Amino acid sequence: MHDSPITAEHNPALRHHFSDMAQQKNAASLGMWLFLVTEIMFFGGMFCAYLIYRLAFFNDFSAASRSLDIRLGATNTAVLIGSSLTVVLAVNAAQSGNRKRLVTYLLATIFLGCVFLGIKAVEYKQKFDEHHVPGPTFDFEGEKGAAEERPVVQGHAQLFFVLYFLMTGMHAIHMIIGVGLFSVLTLLAWKGHYTSSYYTPIENSGLYWHFVDIIWIYLFPLLYLINRHH
Amino acid sequence: MSEHKASIRFYLGIFLTLLVLTGATAGVAYVDLGPLNPVIALGIATIKALLVALFFMHVYGTSERMTRVVIVSGLFFLMLLLGLSLADYATRAWS
Numbered sequence: 001m002h003d004s005p006i007t008a009e010h011n012p013a014l015r016h017h018f019s020d021m022a023q024q025k026n027a028a029s030l031g032m033w034l035f036l037v038t039e040i041m042f043f044g045g046m047f048c049a050y051l052i053y054r055l056a057f058f059n060d061f062s063a064a065s066r067s068l069d070i071r072l073g074a075t076n077t078a079v080l081i082g083s084s085l086t087v088v089l090a091v092n093a094a095q096s097g098n099r100k101r102l103v104t105y106l107l108a109t110i111f112l113g114c115v116f117l118g119i120k121a122v123e124y125k126q127k128f129d130e131h132h133v134p135g136p137t138f139d140f141e142g143e144k145g146a147a148e149e150r151p152v153v154q155g156h157a158q159l160f161f162v163l164y165f166l167m168t169g170m171h172a173i174h175m176i177i178g179v180g181l182f183s184v185l186t187l188l189a190w191k192g193h194y195t196s197s198y199y200t201p202i203e204n205s206g207l208y209w210h211f212v213d214i215i216w217i218y219l220f221p222l223l224y225l226i227n228r229h230h
Numbered sequence: 231m232s233e234h235k236a237s238i239r240f241y242l243g244i245f246l247t248l249l250v251l252t253g254a255t256a257g258v259a260y261v262d263l264g265p266l267n268p269v270i271a272l273g274i275a276t277i278k279a280l281l282v283a284l285f286f287m288h289v290y291g292t293s294e295r296m297t298r299v300v301i302v303s304g305l306f307f308l309m310l311l312l313g314l315s316l317a318d319y320a321t322r323a324w325s
Binding site for chain 1: 236238241242244245248249252253255256259260261262263267268271272274275278279282283286287294296297300301303304305307308311312315316319320
């Protein structure tokens with residue numbers, strides 16, 4: 001069993017059950033997209049519940065939505081879009097095999113992810129202080145002099161906040177997982193695990209990050225921007 | 231997926247477009263457009279999601295047909311979930 005040409009020369013990152021790097025990459029990418037499709041359906045269930053209750057209790061949902069801080073929400077949207085940019089630049093750096101730029105952009109992504117979570121924590125703190133968190137101490141008056149057609153029903157407003165905390169909470173958990181993921185990637189990238197011919201983990205983690213970004217792109221108008229113009 | 235290296239300037243352009251759209255969606259929410267408000271809000275969100283998916287996630291230019299099938303099937307089932315549920319709940323005259 002001397003060195004046959006097949007086993008002797010191949011990319012060290014190529015697993016032996018794939019015929020070449022392109023096939024291995026396609027398989028990994030397909031698997032990642034399959035996972036993201038399950039994530040679409042997972043969040044889809046929550047979006048569906050939200051839409052049904054928003055239709056049923058629009059008056060209370062719009063009053064509760066207006067109690068959210070739109071400036072913090074919009075800032076967080078911008079931060080998340082910025083982190084998507086650093087992710088795509090990290091993938092770009094990996095493609096060119098530039099280790100320093102790769103590590104820099106990965107760290108920038110982690111930083112922006114943490115900024116997002118920090119702002120989210122401030123928002124949650126406000127909601128706890130205002131007793132807008134669903135539970136025995138829940139109390140939602142609606143703003144004074146608000147132009148609501150009917151008085152706010154506490155239970156229906158509470159339902160909005162249940163969905164708000166459920167959806168933004170699940171989103172935040174995905175962000176925390178993403179930050180953990182990118183921390184590992186940074187370490188491995190620093191050690192030089194990724195080359196211009198093998199950076200699939202960077203690319204697939206990037207897909208995950210962008211997906212979480214897209215979820216927020218829908219959460220922002222749905223949760224923060226109901227009937228703002230009153 | 232084959233190599234699809236776009237320039238950094240291109241990514242910056244997409245990023246700026248996304249920021250402008252975010253500002254637009256927050257701004258237009260304060261204008262009373264009646265039933266059009268949620269339509270515009272979701273329309274802008276969908277444009278943003280498309281920009282992210284096509285250019286940041288590199289769906290545009292992917293050579294892999296299976297990946298496209300998976301993405302489209304995911305969206306199809308999401309539409310099935312939302313569409314059929316709302317077709318029920320939104321048309322209940324008695325509730």
